Amino acid sequence: MTDTLVPAPLRQAAPLADGTDAEARPVFAEQRRWLGLTATGWQKILAPIAIGLIVLALWEFIVRQAGIPYYILPGPLRIFTTLIADWGTLSGSLWITLQITGLALLAAVLVGGALSILFTQSKWLEYSLFPYAIVLQVTPIVAIAPLIIIWVNDTLLSLLICAWIVAFFPILSNTILGLNSADHNLINLFQLYGASRWQMLRYLRLPAALPYFLGGLRISGGLALIGAVVAEFVAGSGGTASGLAFRILEAGYQLKIPRMFAALAMVSGAGIVIFLVLSLISHLLLRRWHESAIRREN
Amino acid sequence: MAWAASNAAKTVAATANRPLIVLRGIAKRYSNGTTAVTGLDLDLHAGEFVSLLGPSGCGKSTVLRMIAGLGEPSAGSIDWPTSDHDAHGRPLRDVGFVFQEATLMPWATAQQNVMLPLTLKKVATREAAARAQAALAAVGLDSFRRAYPRELSGGMKMRVSIARALVTEPKVLLLDEPFAALDEITRQKLNDDLLALWAKAGFTVLFVTHSVFESVYLSQRVMVMAARPGRVIADVAIDAPLVRDASFRTSPHYAASCRAVSAKLVEAIAA
Ligand SMILES: Nc1ncnc2c1ncn2[C@@H]1O[C@H](COP(=O)(O)OP(=O)(O)O)[C@@H](O)[C@H]1O
Numbered sequence: 001m002t003d004t005l006v007p008a009p010l011r012q013a014a015p016l017a018d019g020t021d022a023e024a025r026p027v028f029a030e031q032r033r034w035l036g037l038t039a040t041g042w043q044k045i046l047a048p049i050a051i052g053l054i055v056l057a058l059w060e061f062i063v064r065q066a067g068i069p070y071y072i073l074p075g076p077l078r079i080f081t082t083l084i085a086d087w088g089t090l091s092g093s094l095w096i097t098l099q100i101t102g103l104a105l106l107a108a109v110l111v112g113g114a115l116s117i118l119f120t121q122s123k124w125l126e127y128s129l130f131p132y133a134i135v136l137q138v139t140p141i142v143a144i145a146p147l148i149i150i151w152v153n154d155t156l157l158s159l160l161i162c163a164w165i166v167a168f169f170p171i172l173s174n175t176i177l178g179l180n181s182a183d184h185n186l187i188n189l190f191q192l193y194g195a196s197r198w199q200m201l202r203y204l205r206l207p208a209a210l211p212y213f214l215g216g217l218r219i220s221g222g223l224a225l226i227g228a229v230v231a232e233f234v235a236g237s238g239g240t241a242s243g244l245a246f247r248i249l250e251a252g253y254q255l256k257i258p259r260m261f262a263a264l265a266m267v268s269g270a271g272i273v274i275f276l277v278l279s280l281i282s283h284l285l286l287r288r289w290h291e292s293a294i295r296r297e298n
Numbered sequence: 299m300a301w302a303a304s305n306a307a308k309t310v311a312a313t314a315n316r317p318l319i320v321l322r323g324i325a326k327r328y329s330n331g332t333t334a335v336t337g338l339d340l341d342l343h344a345g346e347f348v349s350l351l352g353p354s355g356c357g358k359s360t361v362l363r364m365i366a367g368l369g370e371p372s373a374g375s376i377d378w379p380t381s382d383h384d385a386h387g388r389p390l391r392d393v394g395f396v397f398q399e400a401t402l403m404p405w406a407t408a409q410q411n412v413m414l415p416l417t418l419k420k421v422a423t424r425e426a427a428a429r430a431q432a433a434l435a436a437v438g439l440d441s442f443r444r445a446y447p448r449e450l451s452g453g454m455k456m457r458v459s460i461a462r463a464l465v466t467e468p469k470v471l472l473l474d475e476p477f478a479a480l481d482e483i484t485r486q487k488l489n490d491d492l493l494a495l496w497a498k499a500g501f502t503v504l505f506v507t508h509s510v511f512e513s514v515y516l517s518q519r520v521m522v523m524a525a526r527p528g529r530v531i532a533d534v535a536i537d538a539p540l541v542r543d544a545s546f547r548t549s550p551h552y553a554a555s556c557r558a559v560s561a562k563l564v565e566a567i568a569a
């Protein structure tokens with residue numbers, strides 16, 4: 001009974017007779033939870049959902065009130081029923097687009113990660129190759145996509161290359177920044193103990209780069225999807241296996257506007273899911289130590 | 299106290315022998331043209347507790363870093379007469395270093411941080427873990443092995459940093475204004491604990507500080523440095539008994555020593 005009167009942080013064993021400083025530990029107050037989520041957690045989920053529902057309801061209302069024909073602007077309900085009706089074709093295309101996105105992102109992680117490590121090991125490599133990475137980055141993908149589609153016979157592979165080109169730069173530049181951002185006193189400490197290049201990389205530079213890499217990854221996830229969709233738009237035809245971009249084009253030609261919107265909604269949905277998954281991965285990897293993932297009460 | 303007597307005896311015995319570290323005519327000129335230090339001589343004997351005191355920017359950190367081998371002097375020599383040397387004739391410096399900031403790896407627990415020097419020297423993980431635990435226990439952080447740096451107070455982080463410096467059981471502990479960022483009470487507690495560790499383990503300490511009181515309280519000798527260019531202008535012995543506690547702070551001897559060292563520091567700043 002008495003101990004419930006004492007605030008939770010004070011009930012912990014006093015850390016150490018370390019003077020006043022010991023009490024200056026960050027205080028992590030216990031919060032009430034519903035279904036495993038705190039009040040702020042629910043807020044974060046429910047607020048955007050509420051806004052979404054309001055906007056959709058308004059959209060439906062306006063479309064009905066103004067009598068806008070569905071081939072100009074379909075209401076969300078019609079888009080939803082189309083999505084269900086055409087699920088067979090659309091889901092197949094979604095799968096293709098997701099595959100291209102996922103593979104492009106994987107390639108971006110592997111090549112971007114490997115290149116950034118190489119660049120930080122050898123200044124010469126960085127000076128000679130990094131400018132070309134920038135060239136690749138600043139050239140609009142719609143301008144190079146036709147060339148790549150001509151050069152590479154396999155359509156899927158050419159789409160993959162396009163998506164990769166768009167996706168790899170944030171990972172590369174962020175990871176380079178991260179690898180170079182290790183605390184200089186820690187670098188001195190490693191030198192003091194005669195650390196080898198490899199030890200310096202493994203125990204210092206890579207962990208220091210992790211938050212930066214994950215930041216780049218979150219950007220690249222979205223870009224890989226954009227790259228995959230844009231490249232397919234340029235290609236105009238997905239051949240045997242067609243992704244969502246081709247469905248949008250096709251529906252546009254056939255004036256199946258609700259279907260066009262349904263495919264568009266799937267692209268956006270995929271983008272949101274990719275972002276959430278990458279954010280979750282990032283949170284799980286950093287929650288023990290990085291400021292960005294720590295929930296503070298003060 | 300027994301340890302005090304034994305360490306004092308060791309110091310007396312060691313002074314008769316060759317010093318542990320000998321700096322002669324050390325100069326350091328940085329590539330931007332700054333002359334941080336010139337003509338600096340310094341002897342460090344085994345078991346001693348020496349402070350390097352001086353105004354900010356007088357080259358204290360520069361000297362400490364050169365002793366640790368982080369940066370070569372532009373002129374002069376740093377010898378370790380009693381230490382082994384490698385195939386190239388370089389001394390095998392046996393030092394632990396404590397920076398002004400705790401400088402811990404935020405992604406590693408207290409224990410993993412303390413294990414680092416051993417990990418880098420390829421000591422087997424199990425042995426490294428056991429030694430790191432012992433070192434953490436020695437600084438009073440037994441129960442915080444699994445805590446991450448962000449979960450520790452400033453004073454506790456500094457303790458982890460000291461444990462990490464001592465885990466290799468070095469001959470020399472170099473500290474660069476280690477407690478400057480801490481509050482007064484924590485600082486005094488850490489001063490006492492550092493003295494106790496030194497007395498027990500018998501390593502040699504070179505302690506950089508800009509606080510007259512801290513240098514007098516801790517050390518057997520205070521080397522006072524002047525700036526622009528950095529050089530030693532006085533070497534003041536604090537021949538108080540080695541058992542030092544709150545009563546020493548109020549003793550006339552402490553007051554007299556502080557006055558003497560302060561006078562030298564005033565000279566150093568005027569010089
Ligand atoms: N890496 C460096 N490059 C150039 N100048 C430096 C460098 N480090 C220190 N200095 C200069 O050398 C002088 C002594 O610096 P430092 O040893 O850090 O002094 P202290 O530790 O006594 O404050 C200062 O004037 C400082 O600006």
Ligand SMILES: [Mg+2]
Nearest residue numbers: 358359474475
């Ligand atoms: Mg300094």
